Amino acid sequence: MELLYKNEYGASYKVDFGTNPECEVQLVIDTVGLFMSKEELDHLLTVVKNSHEPCDCGNCKGPCEKIWCTGPLVDICLKVSDAILDKMEDLIAGTQFMLNIDATLEAYRLK
Numbered sequence: 001m002e003l004l005y006k007n008e009y010g011a012s013y014k015v016d017f018g019t020n021p022e023c024e025v026q027l028v029i030d031t032v033g034l035f036m037s038k039e040e041l042d043h044l045l046t047v048v049k050n051s052h053e054p055c056d057c058g059n060c061k062g063p064c065e066k067i068w069c070t071g072p073l074v075d076i077c078l079k080v081s082d083a084i085l086d087k088m089e090d091l092i093a094g095t096q097f098m099l100n101i102d103a104t105l106e107a108y109r110l111k
Contacts, residue, residue: 001026005094009087012095025095029088034076038099044069044076045092051085 001013010029023035027044036044047069067085069076080088 004098005091007087007091007094009084010091012091012098014099025099027091027095029078029091038096040069041092041096045089045096048085048089048092051080 001015004012004014004025006012010027012028013026015024015026015035020035022037024038025036025041027034027036027041047067051067065079065081067078067080069078
Protein backbone atom coordinates (compact mmCIF):
# COMPACT_ATOMS: atom_id res chain seq x y z
CA MET A 1 0.00 0.00 0.00
CA GLU A 2 1.17 3.47 -0.89
CA LEU A 3 0.50 6.50 1.33
CA LEU A 4 -1.62 8.99 -0.61
CA TYR A 5 -2.38 11.70 1.93
CA LYS A 6 -2.12 12.25 5.67
CA ASN A 7 -3.28 14.84 8.18
CA GLU A 8 -3.56 14.94 11.98
CA TYR A 9 -6.85 13.00 11.94
CA GLY A 10 -6.08 10.19 9.52
CA ALA A 11 -4.40 8.89 6.41
CA SER A 12 -5.28 7.32 3.10
CA TYR A 13 -3.50 4.59 1.20
CA LYS A 14 -3.74 3.34 -2.37
CA VAL A 15 -4.59 -0.35 -2.42
CA ASP A 16 -3.11 -2.11 -5.42
CA PHE A 17 -3.94 -5.76 -4.85
CA GLY A 18 -6.93 -5.88 -2.52
CA THR A 19 -9.49 -8.64 -2.29
CA ASN A 20 -12.11 -6.33 -3.83
CA PRO A 21 -10.72 -4.65 -6.97
CA GLU A 22 -13.28 -1.82 -6.72
CA CYS A 23 -11.87 -0.68 -3.39
CA GLU A 24 -8.83 1.31 -4.45
CA VAL A 25 -8.38 3.30 -1.24
CA GLN A 26 -8.04 2.54 2.44
CA LEU A 27 -9.15 5.54 4.46
CA VAL A 28 -7.90 5.40 8.05
CA ILE A 29 -9.79 7.81 10.26
CA ASP A 30 -9.05 7.88 13.95
CA THR A 31 -8.72 4.14 14.70
CA VAL A 32 -10.92 2.77 11.90
CA GLY A 33 -9.76 1.63 8.47
CA LEU A 34 -12.28 1.69 5.62
CA PHE A 35 -11.70 0.18 2.19
CA MET A 36 -13.50 2.36 -0.36
CA SER A 37 -13.97 2.86 -4.06
CA LYS A 38 -13.50 6.29 -5.62
CA GLU A 39 -17.29 6.62 -5.89
CA GLU A 40 -17.76 5.84 -2.20
CA LEU A 41 -15.07 8.38 -1.35
CA ASP A 42 -16.95 10.99 -3.43
CA HIS A 43 -20.17 10.13 -1.60
CA LEU A 44 -18.51 10.40 1.83
CA LEU A 45 -17.15 13.83 0.92
CA THR A 46 -20.67 14.94 -0.03
CA VAL A 47 -21.99 13.67 3.32
CA VAL A 48 -19.23 15.49 5.21
CA LYS A 49 -19.82 18.74 3.31
CA ASN A 50 -23.58 18.58 3.92
CA SER A 51 -23.29 17.65 7.59
CA HIS A 52 -23.86 21.22 8.79
CA GLU A 53 -27.38 21.27 7.36
CA PRO A 54 -30.33 20.49 9.64
CA CYS A 55 -31.23 16.83 9.80
CA ASP A 56 -34.56 15.05 9.99
CA CYS A 57 -33.66 13.30 13.23
CA GLY A 58 -36.50 13.39 15.74
CA ASN A 59 -34.07 13.94 18.59
CA CYS A 60 -32.05 16.99 17.61
CA LYS A 61 -33.65 18.96 14.73
CA GLY A 62 -30.29 20.52 14.03
CA PRO A 63 -26.80 19.62 12.88
CA CYS A 64 -26.11 16.14 14.25
CA GLU A 65 -23.11 14.97 16.20
CA LYS A 66 -23.01 11.94 13.88
CA ILE A 67 -22.73 11.46 10.16
CA TRP A 68 -24.15 8.50 8.29
CA CYS A 69 -22.82 7.19 5.01
CA THR A 70 -24.51 4.21 3.39
CA GLY A 71 -22.94 1.90 0.87
CA PRO A 72 -23.85 -1.34 -0.84
CA LEU A 73 -22.10 -3.48 1.78
CA VAL A 74 -21.58 -1.33 4.87
CA ASP A 75 -23.27 1.59 6.58
CA ILE A 76 -20.90 3.94 8.37
CA CYS A 77 -21.82 6.05 11.38
CA LEU A 78 -19.18 8.38 12.78
CA LYS A 79 -19.40 10.67 15.79
CA VAL A 80 -18.07 14.07 14.74
CA SER A 81 -17.44 17.64 15.80
CA ASP A 82 -16.80 20.72 13.66
CA ALA A 83 -13.04 20.24 14.06
CA ILE A 84 -13.25 16.59 13.03
CA LEU A 85 -15.45 17.42 10.04
CA ASP A 86 -12.89 19.97 8.82
CA LYS A 87 -10.10 17.40 9.13
CA MET A 88 -12.19 14.71 7.42
CA GLU A 89 -12.99 17.05 4.52
CA ASP A 90 -9.29 17.87 4.16
CA LEU A 91 -8.36 14.17 4.29
CA ILE A 92 -10.88 13.16 1.64
CA ALA A 93 -10.18 16.12 -0.66
CA GLY A 94 -6.42 15.58 -0.35
CA THR A 95 -6.88 11.90 -1.15
CA GLN A 96 -8.94 12.70 -4.24
CA PHE A 97 -6.33 15.22 -5.37
CA MET A 98 -3.56 12.64 -5.11
CA LEU A 99 -5.64 9.97 -6.88
CA ASN A 100 -6.36 12.32 -9.79
CA ILE A 101 -3.05 14.19 -10.07
CA ASP A 102 -1.60 11.99 -12.83
CA ALA A 103 -4.70 12.36 -15.03
CA THR A 104 -4.77 16.12 -14.40
CA LEU A 105 -1.10 16.52 -15.28
CA GLU A 106 -1.55 14.43 -18.42
CA ALA A 107 -4.57 16.46 -19.52
CA TYR A 108 -2.72 19.77 -19.19
CA ARG A 109 0.72 18.63 -20.33
CA LEU A 110 2.37 20.85 -22.91
CA LYS A 111 2.88 19.10 -26.22
